[in-house]
Amino acid sequence: MAFDPCGIIGKSTPLQEVFRVLTKVAPSDSTVLVTGESGTGKELLVRALHRNSKRADKPFVPINCGAIPRELLESELFGHEKGAFTHAIRTKVGRFELAHGGTVFLDEIGEMDLLLQVKILRVLQEREFERVGGSKTIKTDVRIIAATNRNLEEEVGRGNFREDLFYRLNVIPIDLPPLRERGEDVLTLANYFLGRFGKNRPSGTLNLEQQARNILLNYSWPGNVRELENFMERMSILCDGNQIALGDLPEKILKETGIEPPPRPLAATDGAFRWPDLGDLRDYGPTLKDFLDQVEDRLLTQALEEAEGVKNRAAEILGIKRTTLIEKLKKKDMM
Ligand SMILES: Nc1ncnc2c1ncn2[C@@H]1O[C@H](COP(=O)(O)OP(=O)(O)OP(=O)(O)O)[C@@H](O)[C@H]1O
Ligand SMILES: [Mg+2]
Incomplete structure (x- = not known):
């Protein structure tokens, strides 16, 4: 059989x-x-x-x-x-x-x-x-x-x-x-995942531009098929139009394959909001919980300052219930 x-x-x-x-x-x-x-x-x-x-x-x-x-x-x-x-x-x-x-x-x-x-x-x-x-x-x-x-x-x-x-x-x-030893399978799999994640896209299933294809073939795929699958899902959500071009590929992939990443129009400039990264976690952590606790402390303090100490208002600013705010402040010894 x-x-x-x-x-x-x-x-x-x-x-x-x-x-x-x-x-x-x-x-x-x-x-x-x-x-x-x-x-x-x-x-x-x-x-x-x-x-x-x-x-x-x-x-x-x-x-x-x-x-x-x-x-x-x-x-x-x-x-x-x-x-x-x-x-x-x-x-x-x-x-x-x-x-x-x-x-x-x-x-x-x-x-x-x-x-x-x-x-x-x-x-x-x-x-x-x-x-x-x-x-x-x-x-x-x-x-x-x-x-x-x-x-x-x-x-x-x-x-x-x-x-x-x-x-x-x-x-x-x-x-x-490993995926890097499977040659053209990388592209077959990429197209298969794009087809799967493209079903609900208004502009249809994404295609890979030739240059992007070459890059995918040369990347080492340390996370193997799972990495490729997640990546194609991300592309299907984030890319506009119906092509994945070189510039759409993440820096990590471009750098490894020796391509200088093109400048990104949306990159945060000085003073703009920047998502915390692992460097911040290492500096302020050391654990995820410690880090998030500190973020929470800062936001609670700022909300209380802005609300001039009025808990109802501070809770409103934070989008949480007054009771939740009080619970948090007690837990953190902030009242
Ligand atoms: N050849 C393939 N064709 C289609 N999908 C695949 C293929 N290989 C892996 N996948 C998909 O990639 C993802 C990871 O596969 P799987 O969980 O089987 O890997 P694994 O080797 O068990 O990983 P881990 O060691 O991390 O547990 C799954 O979503 C799976 O469906
Ligand atoms: Mg497994």
Whole structure:
């Protein structure tokens, strides 16, 4: 049966090689380890893998091992019995059980803690586990697909990743090439995204001028397809007319490809409003919260000065309720 690419766009040789492996591996039950830089489309690929497998009509259960705190991840994966820990009010079924018959996608597996890695190894070897706080062994029939943007072999060398688990996962390695190595795919993808984001534009879908195309082909795309997608969305909103010209491209891209950015008519000049940037955050922060607190303090003080201390008026100037203003002032010890 032909492989359904499920929305993965691109025809470059490195991507075709990926499809060749996918076509072979999808119908099998083998464990697959997908690697590639951030934004290369690992998740999209794993979903396609499941959709093209004989488990397609069974659950696809993704879990982001990097996004869930270590203490919660174990019970997310394996479930827990009532009373297993303080907040375990009722029994919880874990993702491995929910996925029975289907596929579990362990995303960002490189972030997983060493103790949990042992348990994953057991599922891979024995297809069994216990819920947290439980003694009953549960059998599960799942296919495991893992992804990471780390180099797991290096992590093994550093002692951050178990060697035995690495080899168990790495049965079929698929490495997604970075976008900068996919040649003309950059333009195919750019046009695909422009088509998608152009649907609601009054002046129709944007086109890329020849010079802009050359630049996109030469840029390094550190954020890969995600960066390109976000960029095309931004262009679709910000560009007038129906062409993306050299001057529309952000400085970052122009500079890297050796083009001096043309002067921008809307650039803030002295005295004009300027959005704060990371330099300001570093000078006044150090954290985002500290920085925003200081901005808020200044605005509150100015509003109070302008309102000559009358809280009702100050609140009106700020567009907030009087009670909210008072709450803020109390919290900040400003009254
Ligand atoms: N070949 C492609 N064709 C169409 N869209 C793509 C392609 N590759 C990636 N995308 C889109 O780019 C975005 C990023 O893809 P995805 O989330 O799969 O990347 P990732 O490798 O998992 O990234 P991360 O490592 O940051 O988690 C998504 O919106 C996805 O739909
Ligand atoms: Mg991902």
